[in-house]
Amino acid sequence: MPELPEVEMYTRYFERHALRQTIARVRVFDARICGSRKLSQLAGRSFERVQRHGKHLFADAGDIWLHIHFGMSGDLAYYFDEPPRFARLVFDFENGAHLAYEDMRLFGMVDLTPSPDIYIREHGLGPDPLDPQFNLRAFRALLYKRRGRIKALLMSQEVIAGIGNLYADEALFRSSIDPRRPIDRLRDDEAKALFANIRRVLQETIDFKSRGADYPGRFLIQHREEGERCPKCAGTIRRTIVAGRTTYYCAKHQR
DNA sequence: AATATTGTTCAGCA
DNA sequence: GTGCTGAACAATAT
Numbered sequence: 001m002p003e004l005p006e007v008e009m010y011t012r013y014f015e016r017h018a019l020r021q022t023i024a025r026v027r028v029f030d031a032r033i034c035g036s037r038k039l040s041q042l043a044g045r046s047f048e049r050v051q052r053h054g055k056h057l058f059a060d061a062g063d064i065w066l067h068i069h070f071g072m073s074g075d076l077a078y079y080f081d082e083p084p085r086f087a088r089l090v091f092d093f094e095n096g097a098h099l100a101y102e103d104m105r106l107f108g109m110v111d112l113t114p115s116p117d118i119y120i121r122e123h124g125l126g127p128d129p130l131d132p133q134f135n136l137r138a139f140r141a142l143l144y145k146r147r148g149r150i151k152a153l154l155m156s157q158e159v160i161a162g163i164g165n166l167y168a169d170e171a172l173f174r175s176s177i178d179p180r181r182p183i184d185r186l187r188d189d190e191a192k193a194l195f196a197n198i199r200r201v202l203q204e205t206i207d208f209k210s211r212g213a214d215y216p217g218r219f220l221i222q223h224r225e226e227g228e229r230c231p232k233c234a235g236t237i238r239r240t241i242v243a244g245r246t247t248y249y250c251a252k253h254q255r
Numbered sequence: 256a257a258t259a260t261t262g263t264t265c266a267g268c269a
Numbered sequence: 270g271t272g273c274t275g276a277a278c279a280a281t282a283t
Contacts, residue, residue, distance in 0.1 A: 002261065002262085003261055003262090032278095032279090055261095055262080070261095070262085071261085071262055072260070072262050072263095072264080072279090073260090073262065073279095073280085074259085074280090086280090104277050104279085104280055104281065105260085105262095105280055105281075106278080106279055107262060107263075107278070107279075108262090121275085123268095127261075139281075146271090146272090147271070147272070148271080148272055148273080149272090150271095152272080152273085155262095157262090157263085164261055164262065165260095165261060165262085166261050166262085191267090203258095221261095241274095243272095243273080243274095244273080244274065244275075245261095246259080246260085
């Protein structure tokens with residue numbers, strides 16, 4: 001599930017449930033999701049705050065930070081009794097509560113890092129699109145630095161951190177731009193609209209997810225199937241492959 | 256049974 | 270150097 005809006009949900013969930021509780025023990029059920037640093041050094045500490053950058057979650061544990069990347073199927077579960085089916089790692093708190101990192105497909109990664117800034121720099125992550133510092137000017141500057149297809153740029157984490165297959169399609173759908181369009185063929189007004197729509201799509205998704213609501217019918221995500229009716233212009237939804245990923249778009253209004 | 260899946264990385268190639 | 274493709278990772282659902 002995890003692109004930027006989903007990781008934002010996990011971050012809020014972590015913040016609501018797992019802060020300021022002393023960690024008694026860290027139990028690793030499957031070491032394949034562990035990074036190189038020993039998570040056992042978290043014992044006796046507590047998480048004091050969490051933050052997100054793109055699809056990455058960071059939790060402050062004193063002079064070291066927990067870092068989680070959720071892969072394709074990562075999730076968090078705070079519980080008191082039974083761990084979830086695909087729990088790969090569990091933090092036991094001294095108050096009897098537990099926080100599980102669950103991940104069916106094992107593509108995620110849990111590790112420690114000295115600080116979010118250092119992690120972001122070392123891994124060359126681009127700006128977070130919801131960061132107020134990320135403005136139209138900054139977006140335009142990124143467009144000039146790259147060639148290729150617009151969808152590939154949106155999904156590239158070194159360019160912008162947090163957009164994946166679904167929300168790239170969604171932002172391009174709303175902007176009436178074909179995902180295969182070469183970056184240098186975007187008009188100025190289209191770049192401006194795309195910038196605004198990236199933020200709108202992500203922020204709107206966070207808003208309705210935080211209310212427990214489902215995607216509105218006007219979202220492409222509700223119509224990701226070959227031959228579906230476009231909810232915007234009554235065109236036909238087509239399926240293709242762009243940047244190696246299954247891509248849906250409206251053959252009529254996305255040009 | 257075959258196919259698909261919200262991510263990332265890397266080899267090979269143009 | 271850049272960008273694209275396909276494969277690999279792994280486990281499930283349809």
